[in-house]
Amino acid sequence: MKNLKSQYVIGGLLIVNLILIISIAILLFNNYFLSKELNNLTAKCYENGGTVKMEIQSLSKGQYHFECLKD
Structure with a gap:
């Protein structure tokens, strides 16, 4: 029973690491x-x-305002 619980914990940690x-x-x-x-x-x-x-408002969200001004 203890071995089965440790397998679930290891599996859960692997999933969390993969998502990260x-x-x-x-x-x-x-x-x-x-x-x-x-x-x-x-x-x-x-x-x-x-x-x-x-x-640039937020790089992580990709929010920016760009203008090309011509004289």
């Missing part, structure tokens, strides 16, 4: 692709002779 690893991976991928998007927007703005105005 997946959550961290999703956050890292989200931040990576958001930074690529912002870099592309910035580069295109500069190529067109503009000035970048950017406000």
Whole structure:
């Protein structure tokens, strides 16, 4: 009986760790692709002779405001 309980505990811990690893991976991928998007927007703005105005509210939620101002 004691062995069965320890198997459930180990199984539960493995599931929790797996969920944690997946959550961290999703956050890292989200931040990576958001930074690529912002870099592309910035580069295109500069190529067109503009000035970048950017406000980042929350990187984890992907909330930002981007403007390319032309003189």
